[in-house]
Amino acid sequence: MTGLRERWRLKTMRTIQERALDLFDERGFGAVTIEEIAAAAEVSPSSVYRIFGTKQGIVVTDVEFDSMSPEALESILDPADPIGSLLRAVRSYESPDAPSSGTAGDGPQANRSPWRRVRYFFAEPSVRMAVCATLDRAGERIAPLIAATGQMSAAQARVVAKALAFGYFAALEQWYLDGGERPIADYVEEGMRPLRRIWATPQPSSGADHPA
Amino acid sequence: MTGLRERWRLKTMRTIQERALDLFDERGFGAVTIEEIAAAAEVSPSSVYRIFGTKQGIVVTDVEFDSMSPEALESILDPADPIGSLLRAVRSYESPDAPSSGTAGDGPQANRSPWRRVRYFFAEPSVRMAVCATLDRAGERIAPLIAATGQMSAAQARVVAKALAFGYFAALEQWYLDGGERPIADYVEEGMRPLRRIWATPQPSSGADHPA
């Protein structure tokens, strides 16, 4: 039984995000002010900053993932096969409804899929920067989990964690650039395949891997 | 022979960077305004923005690397062994004088090594964000070079390029966190070793690799 305050916070978060995206879709990210967003969501500008920190945070913040506890993250991410874990997470996240309209179909009340925000990750430079910062932090979170397996040193775990986080970002961008036709999981699986070699046990019987 | 205008620009760039770092070291990044930096460098605030774009740009911009032509980059980076190329670049960059004082020794007119800026990459969040954006762009530059080898698809080259750029960042941070005692190249070599497997030909005779 969560408190009333937290309920209000979560509901307000979603309201602000949706109203903000409505305005961004309508007039562009840069042409909308925080005051307008706050007015549209019927909260004070202070609340927007208290909740999201920055204007880009409204787009970047992922309510369920960012509030995930370290334990929950640990239960999802298998340090021995992080790419497989990532794929599973992406597939379950993607399942509800297909993204369908990638660049086409820019209607005001467009799809409410979680991928609605993703467009701005790549279209708006300042948002892209904020996404990079978020991935950076994500890397810091998963590095200790990888290091805990004892397979690598702390420095190597750090490098690999960053490679995973930003490799995923690269795959996502490829999906975006292709217009969002095929499911994202396909891009993640294909794009990140070279990284799988990091965990590959040296066996002579691994088949052809690289060509697209 | 380069024009007078370009000469002025380069000289001004270095002046602004050094004066700005003097002020940052003295009072902290956030406590120094652009106006003060401009005054200290004896230029107008407009010029600071025209040259560096943002306040963080003053710290992040690497004069020689950022102005590197695509051809020069191509001549340095061997797509078949990017990590080896990176190591060579780091070693030649690091050679002039050792960084010595990492966290200790915060004197006003500290060392003038190219690593003076690096401290702020990790100490100042907004600068760190800008560094991430720069690495992101660096990834975009090297991805086509990797894709040109034909070993991977475009998506895979994109992923690997990002992994390289941010893996280097992770290694650099490990160096910073350790206090900058050992040379950076050591951290790059050790930290990025797992990424080498991406290019490893499947041979059963590869020895032990992982422990630190």
Place this chain on the structure above:
DNA sequence: GGCCTTTCAGACAGTCACTTTCTCCAGCGA
């Protein structure tokens, strides 16, 4: 070397993201 064009530094005003502080109400525990 003198003229014309272009480029760019400087000045200035404006916008808005973000911070800080204060007040006050309502949720929460006793």
Place this chain on the structure above:
DNA sequence: TCGCTGGAGAAAGTGACTGTCTGAAAGGCC
């Protein structure tokens, strides 16, 4: 039911950044 407290709202301020304009110096042309 009664304090206590966390948090929402209001408001003023700061400074990073963006345009626009003007004048002067650089660079090309004869």
